[in-house]
Structures are given as structure tokens and as C-alpha cells.
Amino acid sequence: MDFSLSAEQKDIIKAAREFAQGEFPDVARDFDRDETFDENIWKEACELGFVGIFVPERYDGAEYGFFEHCLVTEEFWAVEPGIGQAILSTTLGAEIISLFGSDEQKRLVLPRLVAGKEAVGVAIAEPGGDWDVAAAKTTAIKDGENWLINGSKTFVPNGASARFVLVYCDLLPDRVQGDGRYGFILVPTDSEGYSAEKIHGKMGLRAAHTSTVNFNGVRVPLKNLVGKEGEGVRQLGSYLDRLRLTMCAQAVGLSRAALKEMIQHTAGRHIFGVPLNSFQVTQFKIANMAVRIKAAKNLYYEAAWGMDQGRTDSNLIAMAKQFCAETAVYCADEALQAHGGYGYIDEYKVQRLYRDAKALDIMEGAKEMELISGVMDLGVA
Incomplete structure (x- = not known):
């Protein structure tokens, strides 16, 4: 079993990270406050090949696996979840068309999604x-x-x-x-x-x-x-498997963002004349966040890799979604707690992460539903 990424996958991660870091931070707070979005950022992401990366070449996509789509998703959410969602949600439903649609439907919809002409x-x-x-x-x-x-x-x-x-x-x-x-x-x-x-x-x-x-x-x-x-129920099941994997990547990205805010703030904030991160209790919190993030990433990597190998495990995906979402909520909560009162002000990114994280616990199957799905093959549901 090899957990290492290919050179091409590393390049995808690097490119997605650099794009997000260059485009998202300066506008994120205004987009959140005003409930707005600049579609030019979406169009640029399309031009760079980040949107609909799983679409077949025949329909102008890159025909990467769903794992590569998750890698892009994670990097976008590690910088700014709201903007990452605004960009990559423009292809939600393309999975259904790619898997089950007629050639006419695919030609009608998919190329224009990849090109940034339509959502x-x-x-x-x-x-x-x-x-x-x-x-x-x-x-x-x-x-x-x-x-x-x-x-x-x-x-x-x-x-x-x-x-x-x-x-x-x-x-x-x-x-x-x-x-x-x-x-x-x-x-x-x-x-x-x-x-x-x-x-x-x-x-x-x-x-x-x-x-x-x-x-x-x-x-x-x-x-x-x-x-x-x-065939709607079967189609929906296949779509939900892919959607929940996407949400795993979103959750890991958000968790990474929360950990980053935690480390930066506790290094700069002084209590009793010393940095907050010099206290063992703070170090334990940071370590626990890092452990959960690593576990969540490995869990969704396994599930996404299996899907691309033609061995989709819906129960594993449900487990991964539940754990990844729980990790995101946990990390956002710990990071905000470390900010104290400052975490309650929208000048600080951590409060935005805290609000964004809760959606992952709810969307596309509440955490309780995921737990039930995850134990179905254990003979207890």
C-alpha cells in the first residue's frame, strides 16, 4: 500500500493552493458580509482547469479521477471555504450527467461547465x-x-x-x-x-x-x-457518494485553515508575559487537532482512491464524511476558543471558519444519518 502522491497530483495541489492564496484572502470578508461573489474568480479557476476536473476529455474536461477533484477542493477550502464552495459548486449535478446522461445531455451541459460559461x-x-x-x-x-x-x-x-x-x-x-x-x-x-x-x-x-x-x-x-x-434512487446514491467525498475534502481543508489560525494566534498572543502556545494545554489542543486532521485525510483518501479504482464503498464514505465533518467542527471550535473574545469579531477569520464548519455536519446527510449508514454492514442497522 502506497500513500504517496504522484508528481502530477502534487502539481495539482501546488497550483490550486497558489491560485487560492492569490485570489481569495483579500475579498473573503466582504463576500461573507455582503453575501456576494465575483464570478470572474470562478471564470479564472475554470481557465486554469480547476473546475470539473473529473469531466471526461471527450467533453472538454481533464478526465482526472474524483480523488484529484478532492485535492483541489481541499486546497480551496484550506484558504477560504465560502469562495471554494462558490467556485466548485457550479458543477454540482455534473456527476449525475457524467455517469448516467445521454451523449446529447453531456455535450449540452458539460463543456460549458468546464469553460466557465454556465453553472x-x-x-x-x-x-x-x-x-x-x-x-x-x-x-x-x-x-x-x-x-x-x-x-x-x-x-x-x-x-x-x-x-x-x-x-x-x-x-x-x-x-x-x-x-x-x-x-x-x-x-x-x-x-x-x-x-x-x-x-x-x-x-x-x-x-x-x-x-x-x-x-x-x-x-x-x-x-x-x-x-x-x-433509476433515480440508484443515481442519487452514486451522486451522494461523490458529494460526500467532496465534503470530506472540504472538511479537511477547513480543519487545516483552523489549525493555521490557531498556531498563528497562540504564537502572537501573550498571557502572563509568555506566548499562549507555551502552555502545555495549548500544545495538547494543537496536537489533537493535527492528529484528527491526519486521520480524517487518510480516511477520505482511502475512500476516494477506492472509488477511482472502481471499488466504491458507500459505508466507508459515510464514515469518512461523518468523521471529517466532526473534525472540522472540533478544530474550528478549538481555534475560536483560543482566540478568546477576538474570535467573536468578524475581523478575525476564525469566526467565519466556525460558522462555515457547521454546514458540513448537516449538508447531504446529517451526522446521525452518516453513522447509521456507516454501520449497516456491521449487522446492527
Whole structure:
């Protein structure tokens, strides 16, 4: 077993780190305060090849593995989570199209994502039911040559700015039960009956836009169904595996950022005439953060490597997501605590990390759900 990175992977990390360090820090606080984002940064990231790095060459991507996508994600989040999310969330849903879409759908969407010309969104969660994917109420009914879509979705990334949104729908609302009733449909956001409203006042990740979306009699061609009818649950499972791995990388990146803030602040802050980091209790905190970060990184590296080798382990991915997210929250909390009152002021980056970290505990499956998923093969769930 070899844990070393290739020369090419090291180059990807170096390039992503240098780009993030050069572009993110000076604007991060304003983006967070104002809930804004400069799309020119996203376009530049696309030009440098950081966005959609997993997209096949046939559709203008670099055709790297998902592990390399995670490496870029980690570096972006190690500098500034909100901006990292704003840039890389523009391809959320591309995984579904890459895996299950028709050649026509791939040619329509993927090249423009990689080029920074358009963004895509994915609409799964619903008001009230959230991630109860076996009880989706948004319906898509065949009406001649079209799907007729009605319903609402929430927490949709780029819902108000994307060119297309992948919508998780109930295709057979009259059927009492069964997984074979669900599917993803590619919906142009300029369709009549589509409306989106940006969600304001999020606790963190404010540079990244999230929306509530309504579908009021939206009509799209039958060919916009991704894959075959009734495959939605399986497609969603594959997408969640990749999304949760991405979140592992996000969590490790944020944890690294918190550790950096912790080390810098405790070295410069003096208590009783000596640096705060000269106290053993502070050293223990720093060491515990470093240990958890290393463990989290190794856990998600194994899961991402296995996926790229064709051996996806959904239970391992769930374990990794839970542990990585928990590590991010832990590290952000310890770093803020070490800042004392200064950590409560938005002049200091650590409070932003603290707010951003909590999203990782909740998004794409709460930590309790991940724990249940992680023990399914142990015979206790």
C-alpha cells in the first residue's frame, strides 16, 4: 500500500493552493458580509482547469479521477471555504450527467461547465421533508412529448443563476410505493413556470448562492430524463457518494485553515508575559487537532482512491464524511476558543471558519444519518 502522491497530483495541489492564496484572502470578508461573489474568480479557476476536473476529455474536461477533484477542493477550502464552495459548486449535478446522461445531455451541459460559461444546480431537498428521498413530492407526469413538472425544492445550489437544474422527481405519483418511481430530469431555468429565490441570512458559506425553487407547470421534453425511468434512487446514491467525498475534502481543508489560525494566534498572543502556545494545554489542543486532521485525510483518501479504482464503498464514505465533518467542527471550535473574545469579531477569520464548519455536519446527510449508514454492514442497522 502506497500513500504517496504522484508528481502530477502534487502539481495539482501546488497550483490550486497558489491560485487560492492569490485570489481569495483579500475579498473573503466582504463576500461573507455582503453575501456576494465575483464570478470572474470562478471564470479564472475554470481557465486554469480547476473546475470539473473529473469531466471526461471527450467533453472538454481533464478526465482526472474524483480523488484529484478532492485535492483541489481541499486546497480551496484550506484558504477560504465560502469562495471554494462558490467556485466548485457550479458543477454540482455534473456527476449525475457524467455517469448516467445521454451523449446529447453531456455535450449540452458539460463543456460549458468546464469553460466557465454556465453553472448547473441539483434540486433534491424539499421544504419540510428535506432529504427524505423516498417521499419526494415534486412530480413529473408525462403529457404528450413532455414532462409536466410541479413542486418545490429548497437548498438548491445556484438555483437562481444556473443554466440547468437537475430535478429529482416522482415520475409515478399514483403508485403507492416503490423506489422505481423516481428520476432526475434536466430542466432549463428559462422554462416557463420555473422560479427561484435566493436564500439570505445563511449562517455560513455566504459567498455561495443557495435558492428555493418552484416548478409551476414546467414542461420539458421527455428526452430530458437522465438515464432510464425509475433509476433515480440508484443515481442519487452514486451522486451522494461523490458529494460526500467532496465534503470530506472540504472538511479537511477547513480543519487545516483552523489549525493555521490557531498556531498563528497562540504564537502572537501573550498571557502572563509568555506566548499562549507555551502552555502545555495549548500544545495538547494543537496536537489533537493535527492528529484528527491526519486521520480524517487518510480516511477520505482511502475512500476516494477506492472509488477511482472502481471499488466504491458507500459505508466507508459515510464514515469518512461523518468523521471529517466532526473534525472540522472540533478544530474550528478549538481555534475560536483560543482566540478568546477576538474570535467573536468578524475581523478575525476564525469566526467565519466556525460558522462555515457547521454546514458540513448537516449538508447531504446529517451526522446521525452518516453513522447509521456507516454501520449497516456491521449487522446492527
